Amino acid sequence: MDEAAGPVAGPAETGAGQRRRGQTVTIRDVARAAGVSPATVSRVMNNRETVAPDLARRVQQTAASLGYRPSAVAQGLARGRTGLVAITVPDLGNPMFQSVLRGLSRAAGRDGYRLLVTDSHELPLEELVLAQESRLRADGLVLCSPRSHDRELAELAHTIEPFVLVNRNVEGVGAPTVAVDYASGVRAVCAHLGWLGHSRVAYLEGPRASVPNRERRETLEAAAEGRFALHVVECGSMLEDGFEAADRALATGATAIVGYNDLVALGAQGKLDEIGVRVPDQVSVVGFDDIPLSRYTAPRLTTVAVPQEDLGREAWQRLGAMLRGEAPPADVCFTPRLEVRQSTGPALR
C-alpha cells in the first residue's frame, strides 16, 4: 500500500500556483511559473514557430512538471472547433452500423477527430432531436440511415449542417450523400432465387420507418411480378424479430426467405434450425449487409454484401472536406455484390 509514491509529482509545488477552486492547472498557472505570458504558453503548446527555442523548452518543462493539460472545452470555444464528429445510427447493436462506425472512426481519427456516437433506438421522432443535440457539441454530423421523414429532415437540415447522409437520399437537401444501390442487390437476389427455381418467396420486412426497407420491399415486389409469389411478413431489424417471424414466413408456404438484414435472416435461420427445417435443403435464406458473422454461421449465409467500412470512410472524406472549407467530393453510390454462400439452394418441389 505505498500511498504517495508519486513518481510524477516531483518539482511542482512552486510557490506560485495557488488553486482558486479545483486543482486544475490553467495556462495562466504555467505562464506565471515560467515567467512568461499566457500567449507565449499557448504558442508553445501549439508548436508555433515564433518562439525562441530555449524559451519554448523552458515553457514545455514547466508545463510538464505542473502536469498542465489544456482544457479541450476552452480550446473548443476559442478555436471555434471541437475536434468531434457526431454520428447518429438507428441501432448500435447492429454490426452493420458498427462497421460504418469503424470506418468513420479510423478515417476521422487520422485527421485528429473523435467520434460522438448517438443511438436513436430506431425511433424516428427522437432521431433528429438527438442529432441536433449531438451536432451542437461537434463540428459536423454523419446521419446514418436516418428514419425520419424527408420533410422534417429537409426542414431541420440547416440546424445540423454541415452533415453527410449515409444510406439515404433525401430530396431537397443539399448534403453530400453516400449511398448503396440496394435495388440492384435486390434484383441480383431475385435472379439468384429464380435460377434456383423458387416460386414462393417471403420477405421479412424491417422497421416501417426504414427507407432501405421500403426500397427493398418495393423492388422485390416489382421484380417478383410474373416470376414468383411474394409474401411480405412483418418483422423488424433484430435477431429476435427474425426468430419470431420465421414461423409466419413458413406459413406462407415460401421456399425462400429474404431477410431485411443479416440479423433478421440469422434469427430466422436459428428458428428454422430449432424446429428442424433444414437450410438450404428445405428452405433458402438470404440476408442484407454481409455482417462479419454471416461468414461463420452454419450454414454460411448468402447475403447482399455492402462495403460497410467504405461507407464510413467515404462519409468522412466528404465531411472532412466541408470542415476544411473545401467542396466535398461528388456523391457516391456503391453497388452491392451478391455473396452466394450456403444458405441458398434449389427450391424444394
Add this chain to the structure above:
Amino acid sequence: MDEAAGPVAGPAETGAGQRRRGQTVTIRDVARAAGVSPATVSRVMNNRETVAPDLARRVQQTAASLGYRPSAVAQGLARGRTGLVAITVPDLGNPMFQSVLRGLSRAAGRDGYRLLVTDSHELPLEELVLAQESRLRADGLVLCSPRSHDRELAELAHTIEPFVLVNRNVEGVGAPTVAVDYASGVRAVCAHLGWLGHSRVAYLEGPRASVPNRERRETLEAAAEGRFALHVVECGSMLEDGFEAADRALATGATAIVGYNDLVALGAQGKLDEIGVRVPDQVSVVGFDDIPLSRYTAPRLTTVAVPQEDLGREAWQRLGAMLRGEAPPADVCFTPRLEVRQSTGPALR
C-alpha cells in the same frame, strides 16, 4: 411596456446586428433583439424563476424567432461540465462491449448525459492516451476492460478521474469497480465438461494484454489439474482468430474447445462446420459473454453468460454519483451463469 426605451445599442450603425464571422446567433443577439441583458436571456433559457413571466415569454419568443440555440461548448466552459461521459473499449466490434455501451447509454441518457465512445483497437499503448484525451472532453470516464498494465493505469489514474473500471480490478487505484467473477464461470465450465467426460480440452487464448484472458487461462489451468489435459492455443478476440485457431485446437486432440469469448468460439465453430467436424458430437465448444447471437447459431452456443447491460448500468450508477459529488455505491461483482445450450455434449471416446 416601454418598448422604445432605446437600449438598442447601435444607433448609427444601420441598426443591423452584423455578424462578425459566421452567422451563429449568440446570446447577445437575442438580448439585443429582446431589449434585455444577456444575463436575463441566460436566466430565461435555464428556467430560472427570477424572471417576470411576461418578460420571459418575450425573450423566449425572440430566441425562437431568431433560431437561437445555446452553444454547448460555451456552456461547458462556463458551467464546468460538458454533459458528456467518455467510454473506452478495446473493440467496438465485439457485441459484448456494445451491450455494455447500450446499458451505459441508456442509464446516462436518463440523466441527460451523452456518450463519447473510443475504440482502442486492442492496443494497450494507445488505450490510455485515448482515454486521457476523451476524458478531457467529458466529465467522467468509463474504462471498459482495459488492457493496460496495472502500474501505468495506477500512475495515470489521477489524469482520468473521475472514472469507473469495468471488467477489471487494479490494485492501488481508488476507482469504483464493476467486475465479473469469471473464475467461477470457468469452474462451472470445467465441471460441465468434466461431467460430460472430456479429458482433453483446448483453450483458445485471447489477446495477451487482456486481463480477463489471463484470469480464464490460469483458472482453467488450475481447475484442469488432475482432471483433464489442457492445451492453450494462441488465438485472439475476433471471429477470424477463432476460425484460424480451430485447426490448431483440433491438432491437440482435444474433444472440447473453450473460446476466450463468444466470437472466437463461433469462429471456431464455423471452421469446424466447414471441415465437417460435427459439434457437439465430435467436439464440444464453449464461449464467454453470451452475446445475443449465441442463442441463434446452429448449434446454439454453450457459454458463460455475463449480464452485459447491467455492467453498463452499474458503471453509470457509480460515475453518476461521483459527478453529483456523492460517494459511489460499493464495488459490485457479478457471478456469471453457465448457459448450457447445444454446442456441448458427451466426449467422443
Add this chain to the structure above:
DNA sequence: CTGGCGGGAGAAATCGGTTTCCCGGGGGGT
C-alpha cells in the same frame, strides 16, 4: 414619512484558451 427588505434585472467578472494588435530591439541595407 422614512428606513428596511426583497425581488427583478443589468453590469461585469469568470471559465480557459487563442489570436490580434502593438511595441521594443537587433540586424541589414544604403
Add this chain to the structure above:
DNA sequence: ACCCCCCGGGAAACCGATTTCTCCCGCCAG
C-alpha cells in the same frame, strides 16, 4: 550613421455562455 523591417513576445480582446455582485424600485412596517 540612419532608417526600415522583421521578429519575438506581452497586453488585451475575444469565443459564448453562466453567475455573482449590485443597483433600483416598490412595498410594508414602525
